[in-house]
Amino acid sequence: MIEVKKLVKRFGLKTILRGLEFSVAPGEFVALLGPNGAGKTTFLRILATLSRPSLGNVMVAGYNLPHQAAQVRAKLGVVSHMPLLYPDLTAEENLRFYGRMYGIGNMEERITEVLEMVGLENRRKDLVRTFSRGMQQRLAIGRAVIHDPEVMLFDEPYTGLDQDASEMLDDVLRTVAAEGRTVVMTSHDLARAEELATRFDILSRGVITASATQKELKKTNLLSFYKQALADS
Amino acid sequence: MQPKPLILKILDVVSIIVLAVAAYLALVFAPTEAVMGQVQRVFYFHIGTAWVGLLGFVIAAVAGILYLVTKDVRWDRFEVAAVEVSTVFFFITIVLGSIWARPAWNTWWTWDPRLTTAAITELIYIDYFMLRQGIEDPEKRARFGAVYTLLGGISAPITFMVIRLFRTIHPVVIGSQSAAAQGGFSMTSDMKVAFFFGLFAFTVIFIDLMWHRIRLGNLEDKVEQLKLKVSM
């Protein structure tokens, strides 16, 4: 579903990604872990078509980036630490706007369906600015799945959420956003990543230095795997 | 560090010589203008600097387009060099113009199309550097710079045409209606020698300075690269 070969991204003279190799099979949930400045967000922005690769091959959902960016975008949902919602619009107006940008049919049915999935059905006519951070993030997930994308990208979705809100978000991420889709998530939160992902890739200094699936990894030692991988690189 | 190329060294010397000759022609060789007297002599340098100032503006806009098309960082350095050198020359043009305007029009400044357009163009140059200063990512800086020179390059001539609708007292020295505007005069053949040599001299100096600035840009780039290597 995602194929990345020899990806290089430079900002001026600074090289952020140095020949990164990465691939995700359909249905996989990959957590990208790594220290600050390793290039996680940059990498995710390239997958999201928001940033152009300097060199290398990137295929998402069967299309080439950056040349077929528009086709990729139609099959892509992104949840970042910012909600990407308009505070002066209601929940349903936000969804309707994004729905129109994706040209989806059966708009009203789909909006109701999505609002039910993220548990905001009874707040549909409320302004987003009155929502708590957790509710905004849930609506952001609804926004990201409005066009039923095949690939989902999560960029630090837990930033700024307290314990309760994070747990609630876990549920929504698992049932609404991840199921039946291919997912790549960046996170600092090893515990959350451990619960959600089926594979863990460590990104350090612009390359993937280690990778392990859930099965290979005993549940308790993602932390030691992570530390080991960073120490080796 | 690569040594200074020989042609550039030669060009440096030539620049100094042509500047000296141009100064001689303007200050000594050319006859004193009958009505305005000595002050008219700034005109030879005024036109020379104005010409390269405008030339640089056009070059920058073209380099900007080429950068957007090719994304080759060398065009960006070319563009920066052109704008930077032109900013200085344009400033000199405006100052020389004021010196001339004081006795000719009895004022340092007037809102005539040429003067106003010159001032606005100079402001666009300065804005260009303010814009670049505010952007961290060098690639984005180059892109935005290119877009802005393009916008400036197109709006400046339209500004000129619009202001001309208001009115003008700036003399058109070459052409038929020479002495019509206040402060106009017609050139004798000796004056023409000084005039055209001035244009030539400033073109040479402009090329020389452009070359130095581009070379400086390349060296800056190299220093950045070395710094990155050391820090790794």
Place this chain on the structure above:
Amino acid sequence: MMDKKTATIDSRPETMNRPSSIVHRPSFVKATLAIVQKDLSAEFRSFELISAMLVFSLLVIIIFNFALELDVKVRQSVTSGVLWATFAFAGTLGLNRSMSVEKDRGCMDGLLLAPVDRSVIYFGKAISNLIFMLIVEAIVLPVYSLLYNVNLFRLDLLGVILLGSIGYAAVGTLLSTMSAQTRTREVLLPILLFPVAMPVLLASVKASGGLLAGVELSEVLMPINLLIVYDVIFIAIAFMVFDFVVEE
């Protein structure tokens, strides 16, 4: 590849055989209208942008009133200048606000993620910005007429104001997209915009000044033509370079 599909997928198989896609990439016009409608409904709920522009406009007029001693004689010659200075200042306020709405919560990324051409975003935002300017102008003009007892509601004058506003919004939207991505943000917009928008402002002042002084339409045809030329050129350029301004 099949064995890599994890157990979670089997729990809800219907999502895997979903209908090929519910997405049909929207047409240029529909997507542009979606952006405009989104901006308008958000604005008509809060009136943040329009009220700020309006109050600011009135304050500018009050300042001009005393700065220029707008008595009957002076007024005749400076009305068009006062109006356009007011529109230009208020315009930058609106342009800045309209772009920071997109920037602050990452909504610009949301727009860029949509499967539409980049120019849709440009035209959507430019049309919204133009509508905001026109709304403010539609309120400022009668207020000015009332305060100074001049009739500003003339079709030819409104035409000039429309042409000027189009040019201003066209360049302003492009430059506000740029300035929003710099360190100095709001401060930079007027500095970048005014010298480039100078032809619009000057031609508009000239044309509306002429019309207010009662000259024939044919006498102000030159500035009006220049306005049209500027509008066409800069909309075309913005359309071509907008990609470069939003890509990364």
